[in-house]
Amino acid sequence: MAADWVRRIAVNHREWVFWIVAIALPLLFPGKLLLINEIAILALFALSLDLLLGYAGIISLGHAAFFGVGAYAAGLLAKHGLAEPLVGLLLSAAAAAVLGFLTSFLVLRGSDLTRLMVTMGIGLMLLELANRFDTITGGADGLQGVVMAPLLGLFAFDLAGRTACAYSMAILLVLFLLARRLVRSPFGLSLRAVKANRLRAVSVGVPADTRLVTIYTIAAAYAGAAGALLAQTTQFVSLDVLDFHRSADVLLVLVLGGSGYLYGGLIGAAIFKVMQDWLAAQTPQYWQFWIGLLLVVIVLAGRERVAVAIRRRWTALTRRFAGEPTP
Amino acid sequence: MAELLSVERLRSGYAEAVVLDNVSLSLDEGEALAVLGRNGAGKTTLIASLLGLTTWHAGTVRLAGHDITRLASKRRARAGIGWVPQERSIFRSLSVEENLTAIQRPGPWSVPRVFELFPRLSERRQHLGDQLSGGEQQMLAIARALVLNPRLILFDEPLEGLAPLIVEEVLSILRRLLREERLSAIVVEQKARQVLAVTDRAIILDRGAVVHEGPSATLLEDPQLLAAKLGVGDRAK
Numbered sequence: 001m002a003a004d005w006v007r008r009i010a011v012n013h014r015e016w017v018f019w020i021v022a023i024a025l026p027l028l029f030p031g032k033l034l035l036i037n038e039i040a041i042l043a044l045f046a047l048s049l050d051l052l053l054g055y056a057g058i059i060s061l062g063h064a065a066f067f068g069v070g071a072y073a074a075g076l077l078a079k080h081g082l083a084e085p086l087v088g089l090l091l092s093a094a095a096a097a098v099l100g101f102l103t104s105f106l107v108l109r110g111s112d113l114t115r116l117m118v119t120m121g122i123g124l125m126l127l128e129l130a131n132r133f134d135t136i137t138g139g140a141d142g143l144q145g146v147v148m149a150p151l152l153g154l155f156a157f158d159l160a161g162r163t164a165c166a167y168s169m170a171i172l173l174v175l176f177l178l179a180r181r182l183v184r185s186p187f188g189l190s191l192r193a194v195k196a197n198r199l200r201a202v203s204v205g206v207p208a209d210t211r212l213v214t215i216y217t218i219a220a221a222y223a224g225a226a227g228a229l230l231a232q233t234t235q236f237v238s239l240d241v242l243d244f245h246r247s248a249d250v251l252l253v254l255v256l257g258g259s260g261y262l263y264g265g266l267i268g269a270a271i272f273k274v275m276q277d278w279l280a281a282q283t284p285q286y287w288q289f290w291i292g293l294l295l296v297v298i299v300l301a302g303r304e305r306v307a308v309a310i311r312r313r314w315t316a317l318t319r320r321f322a323g324e325p326t327p
Numbered sequence: 328m329a330e331l332l333s334v335e336r337l338r339s340g341y342a343e344a345v346v347l348d349n350v351s352l353s354l355d356e357g358e359a360l361a362v363l364g365r366n367g368a369g370k371t372t373l374i375a376s377l378l379g380l381t382t383w384h385a386g387t388v389r390l391a392g393h394d395i396t397r398l399a400s401k402r403r404a405r406a407g408i409g410w411v412p413q414e415r416s417i418f419r420s421l422s423v424e425e426n427l428t429a430i431q432r433p434g435p436w437s438v439p440r441v442f443e444l445f446p447r448l449s450e451r452r453q454h455l456g457d458q459l460s461g462g463e464q465q466m467l468a469i470a471r472a473l474v475l476n477p478r479l480i481l482f483d484e485p486l487e488g489l490a491p492l493i494v495e496e497v498l499s500i501l502r503r504l505l506r507e508e509r510l511s512a513i514v515v516e517q518k519a520r521q522v523l524a525v526t527d528r529a530i531i532l533d534r535g536a537v538v539h540e541g542p543s544a545t546l547l548e549d550p551q552l553l554a555a556k557l558g559v560g561d562r563a564k
Contacts, residue, residue: 190429192420193429202404207405
């Protein structure tokens, strides 16, 4: 029991350090608030995909569908009078969850390749629908006239991104804690059992289909919340929110950070966005080349090896921070 | 005791191939039934048929009065059938505790209670499934079936591949579950004498048909009868 207690405390130390650093970032880099806001939104989006890929083993190339629905829902709600950010966020996440629930039955069947094609197809269909119904979505010109009310009636969204950054970070933290609780619950463990061996899980009493539908719906809600945050904090929505590259990017983020432990999406989002920001400043036309090269190196070198090296350094750092002896 | 399981004239197998032919058996609440027989006699197919994993050709299977003959295999665990597979089938990427927590359902068998029954598992609760020995994996498979709180547990060769000392340990657990806790169970096993000692009744299968049915004690007390029915003297020892 004592060993369990020590283990849990050690994990908590690492998490505390992570979040203290994350919350300190806006204070340490006040000139990068917009970038930090983008990282928080991408991190939430990656977190939603991690729930699917890392815990349920469902691979998706169309996750932008839910992100886009959340973004358009938040934008349209604000444009048509419901400008309160938190209510808009909740409704947008709910809209994405409904789409997630309805489409979840399509991904229950088939192998990974089938799921890739089905999810990508859903994403492409929604992109075309958004383009076709330009009277509602603004089409290629984007959704104009999105004006958000001050957050909690107190904090207006400013150009420097102060409110946006704090808002996105707070939502990310809350939804992260919910996801953390979810994956450690019997529900989350049974998902991992389904991921490990679906037939075996079913034979010992895990209702695999129900579990997968539920997590797909929850992940869609998370992605919708991420999309809503983007729409609300930038006060603009374009077809880009539904674009295929967004689904591919978030998958890349998980490859960078690792899946199945929740922090991978957060770390991957930070690496991806900082690299994108830095490389775009160095070589505006060819930054994607360097991202691609990094991906190839990571895959060839083995992400596990890189991750183990980083984890060792991280553990040593947090132990030093917590005043524990290093082995 | 009320009847829990009733199998009548069951004919099942794999696709067109029929393995079990005209098999009938019954099990009361709190009763333990040993299923014996040579290799290929149809013991594992009987378990698979009760789990809905075979092709049904004829006959009926009733659990607590409900006809589950055509119930999908994925619904049988929910209907109250627990399973301890021959190959254990634990989730190797989950810890011992997570293996149990992932599937537990409300009922008398909670995770702390099975840890009381299996102190060794309690000691290794944080170890991953792939870090367990064969005996520990078998204990985990039994513990996992218990936390599902089923009405009936099917044990498929629970002593298979275990070292003699571990066999004794698993047998003592089976004795406690079947004799003291009075779990309703069907135990398929090659080691006839050992399983007869912990069960109430036994059936012997041969070429997919029931060739003997009676109290376990009768077979246990008469090794010659057991050997004759099994058709393999050595197996009966």
